[in-house]
Amino acid sequence: xxxxxxxxxxxxxxxxxxxxxxxxxxxxxxxxxxxxxxxxxxxxxxxxxxxxxxxxxxxxxxxxxxxxxxxxxxxxxxxxxxxxxxxxxxxxxxxxxxxxxxxxxxxxxxxxxxxxxxxxxxxxxxxxxxxxxxxxxxxxxxxxxxxxxxxxxxxxxxxxxxxxxxxxxxxxxxxxxxxxxxxxxxxxxxxxxxxxxxxxxxxxxxxxxxxxxxxxxxxxxxxxxxxxxxxxxxxxxxxxxxxxxxxxxxxxxxxxxxxxxxxxxxxxxxxxxxxxxxxxxxxxxxxxxxxxxxxxxxxxxxxxxxxxxxxxxxxxxxxxxxxxxxxxxxxxxxxxxxxxxxxxxxxxxxxxxxxxxxxxxxxxxxxxxxxxxxxxxxxxxxxxxxxxxxxxxxxxxxxxxxxxxxxxxxxxxxxxxxxxxxx
Ligand SMILES: [Fe+2]
Numbered sequence: 001x002x003x004x005x006x007x008x009x010x011x012x013x014x015x016x017x018x019x020x021x022x023x024x025x026x027x028x029x030x031x032x033x034x035x036x037x038x039x040x041x042x043x044x045x046x047x048x049x050x051x052x053x054x055x056x057x058x059x060x061x062x063x064x065x066x067x068x069x070x071x072x073x074x075x076x077x078x079x080x081x082x083x084x085x086x087x088x089x090x091x092x093x094x095x096x097x098x099x100x101x102x103x104x105x106x107x108x109x110x111x112x113x114x115x116x117x118x119x120x121x122x123x124x125x126x127x128x129x130x131x132x133x134x135x136x137x138x139x140x141x142x143x144x145x146x147x148x149x150x151x152x153x154x155x156x157x158x159x160x161x162x163x164x165x166x167x168x169x170x171x172x173x174x175x176x177x178x179x180x181x182x183x184x185x186x187x188x189x190x191x192x193x194x195x196x197x198x199x200x201x202x203x204x205x206x207x208x209x210x211x212x213x214x215x216x217x218x219x220x221x222x223x224x225x226x227x228x229x230x231x232x233x234x235x236x237x238x239x240x241x242x243x244x245x246x247x248x249x250x251x252x253x254x255x256x257x258x259x260x261x262x263x264x265x266x267x268x269x270x271x272x273x274x275x276x277x278x279x280x281x282x283x284x285x286x287x288x289x290x291x292x293x294x295x296x297x298x299x300x301x302x303x304x305x306x307x308x309x310x311x312x313x314x315x316x317x318x319x320x321x322x323x324x325x326x327x328x329x330x331x332x333x334x335x336x337x338x339x340x341x342x343x344x345x346x347x348x349x350x351x352x353x354x355x356x357x358x359x360x361x362x363x364x365x366x367x368x369x370x371x372x373x374x375x376x377x378x379x380x381x382x383x384x385x386x387x388x389x390x391x392x393x394x395x396x397x398x399x400x401x402x403x404x405x406x407x408x409x410x411x412x413x414x415x416x417x418x419x420x421x422x423x
Contacts, residue, residue, distance in 0.1 A: 016098030018422065019113035022065040023075055026414040027117030029099065029422055036101055038093035045101060045119065053123045061088035061105055063122075064112040084108060117422070133409075134402060135179035137316065137373075139269040142357030148264070148367065149176040153185035157197055163404075164411040170201060173368065174405040177247065178398075181370035182264055182357075188251065190363045195251040195392045198366060203400025206245055208238065209299045216250065216391040224296075225324055229389075234265055234350050234375035235322035237395070240294040240301040244320065246398030248371040250391045252361035257387035263377040264369065265355040267319035271308050273349055281342035286310060288339045292320060293327030302327060307346070318372035321346070350375070361391065371395065 021027055034046045043060060045053045062069070062081055069079040081088070085107055092104035092111075101114040123130065151169055159167055169185075176183035188198060195213055199205050205212050210224070218229040225232060238244045275282040289304040311317040331339055349355070356377075369376065417423040 016096065016100075018098050018117075019100050019115050020065040020072075021115045021118040022063055022070045022077070023118075025118075025410050026417045026423070027115055027121050028413055028416040028420050029115075029117040029120075030420075031120060032099050033095050033101060033116050033119075036093050036095050038090045038103075040089040040091075040106075041087075043090055043093045043101070043103065047120070051123075051126065051129075053119070054125050055119070057088050057090045057105070059124075060090075060103060060114065061112075064114070066110075066112055068110070069112075117417075134405060135175050137181070137268060138179050139272055140180060140266050141269055141354050142265055143354040145357060147359055148182050148184040148357065149180060150184045150186060151176075152187055153366070154187040156185065156188060156201060157194075159201070163407045164414060166411055166415075167408065171405065171408045174202070174401050174408070177368050177370060177401055178405065181266060181268070181373040183368050184359070185366045185368070186362070186364060188364050188366050190253045192253060192392065195249060195366070195394055198251065199249055199394050199396060202247075202368075202404050203396055205394040205396055208241075208245070208395065209296075209301070213392050213394050216393055217389060224294075229260075229380060231380040232376075232378050233323055234263070234356075234377040235324065236267070236320060236371050236375060237322075238294070238301075238371075239292040239305070239320035239322050240303055240325055242303050244318070245371050245395035247368060247396040247401060248376075248393060249366060249368050249396065250361075250376075250393045251366040252363050252391050254363055254388045254390040255361045257389040259379050260389050261358050261360050261379045262367070263379070264357045264359075264367075265350070265375050265377075267321060267373050267375045268316040270346070270349050270355055270375070271316060271319055273355075274308075274346055277349075278342075278345050280338075281345040282308070284335075284338050284342035285346065288329075288331055288335050288342075290320070290329055290339075291327035292322065292325050294325055295327075304330075307343075316373070319375070321350070321375055323347075361389075370398065372398070 032048045034048050037044045041057050043055050043057065045055065047053070058081065062079060069077065071078050088105045088108070090103055091106045094102050096102040096113065099116055101116065101119060102111060103114070104111050121130065151172055153169055156169065159165065173183045173185060193213065196205065216226055218227065222228050236244060237248055271282070285307040286309065287306060290307055292303050292305065294301045305320055307320050309317045329336065329339060
């Protein structure tokens, strides 16, 4: 029998070298493996703190980190399980001198090693006990808070380009955006166009027919109500797209107008209130597809979707609320009256002051909010006395915020590996 061993190694421990992991991440070994046992189809790992974890042989085989499973240059999988010839089973399993799990897989007769920190972090027999990879959504009402979560961001652009450099302000901002759907940064520069570099600390902006950066100020011949001084009702931007932008950034460059106060509300909290008070209307709004349309002079964006969307676990995923961007409802005949009854129940909730958080933009302020969750609105503002109000905006995807926060958390794990002397 010929046993192959993984070529890549990544970490040193007193008893030997820990194996690589199938990613670029760092996985500190906070709890060591005590012992292991196995059957052909499962490996049982008992940890020093008493936890017992089970892993399937096929799952372990696919998640090995050796060069026959993962391309070491990209850390992307190259193994095709269906080409192994037979279901991978475990013929040997033991704890090696470095503290890693070592397995001999049949029918390949290959010996593969697994990093204990990585195994513990991916223990799918204890999903509820794993560290949450990202903050959960916490619903809020404006009446419960004085202001958005606010951070002093004067150093936002004076930071290291290394994506693994710690950045407490960026990390706090992303946690607030992902958890609360909103953060306000203050003391940023007010040069026109500086928003692009500010946004790119998180990720690349998403261009639309309004440009990559758009100016929110009253202008002649407007192609959106946003570019006037009239009040805007609570809305998300671009529900007219199959995939509406995940994040919106609004950067205040000038504001000495009277009025024009910003209003934000948590669309998930409003939807939750609808579910509690009017479950039948809530069900209707998760089912009936509304028309969202932005039929400008040179573009014609139209999409049909429910107003409230839940994810596969029943949690809120997005809302599409923007009365001024709805086209004609084209539902099955019997849905018309229930749909409008549900819409009006929602509209009445949107007018309840308890949901709204109101604040005034100061030059140098920037708000980042989840555009598929938060509704933004503004009061009418008066430009008649020579006052100016100029916001620049752009869109990002939620993916960029999640990726950036994962990188910052990876940086913490890397530091921890160094502290523990495992790197
Ligand atoms: Fe808007």
